[in-house]
Amino acid sequence: MNGRGFLLLFVIFSLFLIGLGSVNGGVIALAIPLCLYLAAAVFFSPANPGIKAERELSVERIFPGIPVTVRLHVRNDGPTAEEIHIEDVVPEAMRVTDGQTTLFTSLEAGEEAVLEYTVEAGRGDYRFTNVNITVREGFGLFERQFAIPAAHRLIVRPRPTRLKPMRIRPPQTRGFAGPIPSRQGGTGVDFFIVREYQPGDPQHRINWKIAAHGMDDLYTNVYEQERVADVGIILDAREQAYGDFANHPLFERSVQAAASLAEGYLNDGNRVGLLVYGGGIEAAFPGVGKTQRQRILQVLGRAHTGRNFALETLRYLPTRSFPSRSQVILISPLIQADFPVLVSLRALGYAVMVLSPDIITFDAGKVEPGSRGSYALRLALAERALLLQKVRRAGMQVIDWNTDLPIETLARRYSVLRLAADRLAEMPS
Template sequence: MNDRTLTIGAIGVLLLIVALITRNGDIAWMALPFLIFLIVAILQTPNLERVSLGAKRILEQTRTNGIVSVIVKLDLQNKSREPVHLFVQETAQPGMKITDGELSQWATLRAGESTELKYAFTATRGEFSWKSIRIRVSDPLGLIQSEMLLPDNTTIQLRPQIKKFRAISLRPRNTVHSPGSIPARIGGRGTDFFGVREYHPGDSLRTLDWRLTARHPRKFFTKEFEQEEIAEIGLILDARRNTELRIGEESLFEYGVHATASLAEMFLHQGHRVSLLVFGENMLTAFPGYGKRQLQRIMSCLSKAKVATENSVLGRLDFLPIRIFPPHALMIVISSLASTDRSFFQRLRAHGYQALLVSPDTIHFANPTLSQDATNQLAVRAARIERRLWLNEIAQLRIPVIDWQVDQPLFPLMRNALSRSRGQRET
């Protein structure tokens, strides 16, 4: 039943009632076009048991990096022996921006005929999936419609755009015992000379220090080289509601997402083991891993990352399960900070993690939209002081802090901070 059917039926019946009350035959005749209109629709309504439709949604790709236009094609075929009048309608999912084409179409398909609904959409980032194709089979007048849901399982991921960073030479306090590029400050296989020790059975004769051996009769000495290993890196992206700021189309969280993607790509490209936790509405996790496959996992998590809703219980970083990260990992937290976050960083250091905070500057982001009157200027100044205090509190825990103004490039700030973070000690 739809509104049109109700309108026609109601007017027809009302006219008949008025005709009866007034005993006026002409008014009864007026009802006839409405009733016949309804009857014609009923008579032409197809029997759903005999209707057989085929539908297929085609996407040109299943994942994309960065903002691109995605073309969606919906192929509909009439597999029944009779013509079918149908209405197909697609619903724009949240975050989709339709750039071309139409989302709905009325069509009459003769037996074996097919039609195509084509549209293009774009989105900043996200995962879009379709579980069914909704088709309404109708009479030619569109009065009596029956809905058919055809199964479909199509998904596309629009992943954040990666800004490629050059390699940053890390000097973490701890490394993973796996060959890499970071001097591990322990003897083993490598290229840089590390020291000399007494020969142990099994040592290669190539590494014997012949000069020292010659000076000490009856003793052998082996040269040791500094082992080069990889780093264990944990990325935490803060997606709490109280740290998000949206001005028009721009979102501060999106800058954080893009920074996380770029950092993950850089670290994985250098061969490090990287894990990710998005702390927001749903906690999304990519457990530690290496290589391109891990990058795909991280990008998949980032494409699904959403800012938590107002009602989310995860309002404090204290609820973050830091133990999912391997011990002594270098933790990079991307968060624009809230007033209660200091205790989380204390906990992080207490658990022995080396940490770095990348904090997108909310005040700098919002400032251009604020009017420059005296009250606002005073408020901005107060907010800056408050933020500076928060950052200083975290810096006092010997955690390098990057106060990132999002219109500035992140790479030089990261390079400076990571090269300085070598001396970070237990508190």
């Protein structure tokens, strides 16, 4: 019984007391309609409801900004529910763009009500859990509230940008033809070495200029083989790398970059793996093709920054997730303590590329020149530049990413095509 029921009881007893106190039957008789009202409410009070809920989503995996229609079927397998209030619990950070998440209706035995609404959400892993049901009798004095499980999951994955990924040169490549120079002679496009002619070499490969200098010997041009490689992408999700802020907006850019790079390398036929290192470790083990793309986007959809005292530095990176002598791409704003770990990665034989989003410029916003903030900014930028220089000197490729620049523009700047164009431009005419 709710508060209204108790109020009614109080009024009834008050009338009884006044009637008894004044020995006036008429006052007691005034309580009769109230008693009848209460009795009817008790008689029709909701019995054990056999309510079941089932949830349907128009899609299970989406990109941000795509509307999803949620359809909730609530079926009454028990006795008639005179008044039923259905309230669906929408995960936080999800926006309802159309329809309503609540429904007030009446459900006969065996009848079904459908609640339909449309939601939109940013990147993330959303879990629908329960539906809150309140059943009342007609007068609303007795009600029952319970939560019916109707679990469902919606993963909003980052939308990868189409890009030509940065040029990489891992120490070891795989056996299949691809776009990455393999440091081995064979058929290819780029000139590699010249060796002595061997019977069977095609004539068009003979280097006639060198042959003209010698007396008897012929020499053959050997080109560099281009193959596919193993690429491991490590996304740094440590809160401390993002200025100790949970869900720092820069992390979204990093996720976007990871998705775009993974897609780019996968499209080139490479075997790509992903590791998200932060509050925990989540991984998509190396693989190729469209299925791997889905796996990676799934992991990135769930990625969020977190703090884990065991994973404060990159020391516990599970490097075995990636094949030895493969290419590792670390997407991280970097902190000072990461440098020794990067050196040890390099020592293990990995080719390391660091894509470092510039968190200092991102956070500084527009600092007025000459102000105190501008000096602090200059110091912080100098410190970061020094760190990046140290990493560069340790033999790693470093890309300092000012996030005002879209990742596709940045990738174009470091892609093979751009490097070839630059080289052509540098050639004397």
